[in-house]
Amino acid sequence: MSKLLIVGTVAFDEIETPFGKTDKILGGAGTFIGLSASQFEVSSAIVSVVGEDLPQEYLDLLKSKNIDISGIEIVKGGKTFYWKGKYHNDLNSRDTLVTELNTLADFNPIVPENFKNAEVVMLGNLHPSIQMDVINQMTERPKLIILDTMNFWMDNALDELLAVIKKVDVITINDEEARQLTNEYSLIKAAKAIHKMGPKYVVIKKGEHGALLFNNGNIFFAPALPLEEVFDPTGAGDTFAGGFSGYLAATEDTSFENLKKAVIHGSNLASFCVERFGTERMENLKRDEVSKRLHQFKALTQFDIEIE
Numbered sequence: 001m002s003k004l005l006i007v008g009t010v011a012f013d014e015i016e017t018p019f020g021k022t023d024k025i026l027g028g029a030g031t032f033i034g035l036s037a038s039q040f041e042v043s044s045a046i047v048s049v050v051g052e053d054l055p056q057e058y059l060d061l062l063k064s065k066n067i068d069i070s071g072i073e074i075v076k077g078g079k080t081f082y083w084k085g086k087y088h089n090d091l092n093s094r095d096t097l098v099t100e101l102n103t104l105a106d107f108n109p110i111v112p113e114n115f116k117n118a119e120v121v122m123l124g125n126l127h128p129s130i131q132m133d134v135i136n137q138m139t140e141r142p143k144l145i146i147l148d149t150m151n152f153w154m155d156n157a158l159d160e161l162l163a164v165i166k167k168v169d170v171i172t173i174n175d176e177e178a179r180q181l182t183n184e185y186s187l188i189k190a191a192k193a194i195h196k197m198g199p200k201y202v203v204i205k206k207g208e209h210g211a212l213l214f215n216n217g218n219i220f221f222a223p224a225l226p227l228e229e230v231f232d233p234t235g236a237g238d239t240f241a242g243g244f245s246g247y248l249a250a251t252e253d254t255s256f257e258n259l260k261k262a263v264i265h266g267s268n269l270a271s272f273c274v275e276r277f278g279t280e281r282m283e284n285l286k287r288d289e290v291s292k293r294l295h296q297f298k299a300l301t302q303f304d305i306e307i308e
């Protein structure tokens with residue numbers, strides 16, 4: 001089985017949407033990526049850091065999905081990364097109310113020995129120098145390195161972020177962040193500018209409006225599945241990244257055609273994530289539900305047209 005190495009936060013999230021609010025619940029980019037990637041036949045591991053305050057049941061949940069958690073450091077007396085966000089009425093935009101790095105502030109990631117040759121590395125959203133540290137620990141150049149990031153790191157660690165972007169094959173980023181990173185309003189121009197920074201593939205996520213994949217001259221677009229119920233978009237981007245990277249690790253094919261399929265798998269899985277608060281929907285998601293929705297996805301986007 002191919003190996004997928006995931007780096008990302010395992011966190012406490014507190015979320016408010018127009019439909020309600022939560023207490024501190026399980027969240028974090030690494031968590032959502034891992035849960036989503038567990039839908040594929042891959043051997044995955046998460047590298048992260050938490051405090052002693054994180055309930056054991058959260059770690060047990062990840063373990064129950066066959067995720068190797070030996071790379072999740074538990075800091076004695078430490079506090080787990082905490083994020084609080086509030087969504088606006090359109091659910092497509094949100095305000096970050098609190099980001100407490102806690103144990104993440106001085107985290108030295110350690111890649112488990114048996115994952116240093118992972119075929120695919122998914123660098124989830126966290127400090128870019130941690131992402132770089134993980135790349136440097138790999139004993140073989142992975143077939144594919146994918147990086148996700150957010151405006152927080154553009155604001156707080158831009159130089160380190162640009163250095164790690166240079167090293168990766170794929171970047172996944174949302175539209176607003178792509179514009180911030182490049183100072184380009186047009187997403188086509190933004191993607192071109194990001195290609196120049198290093199990544200051969202650029203994925204721009206547009207929330208409920210789908211995702212774009214760029215590979216120099218080639219562009220592919222996948223819509224998001226229109227859903228009747230959207231409760232909480234938290235983690236949708238990471239769930240996308242988990243499906244995208246999980247599929248690519250399982251297939252070990254890094255062609256543009258296969259990345260298109262990875263975008264579809266990522267979008268499909270993200271459509272489940274938003275149906276409940278936090279990780280709830282992803283925790284019990286069954287493979288037959290996933291394939292049923294893939295059929296709907298295919299039907300939604302397929303058409304015949306005669307062109308003279």
Ligand code: AMP
Nearest residue numbers: 011027028083125152234235236237238
């Ligand atoms: P998403 O909705 O996919 O953008 O990701 C939401 C997740 O990202 C939440 O579960 C948060 O715990 C996590 N998160 C928020 N801010 C940060 C940050 N600055 N660094 C790492 N993870 C973060």
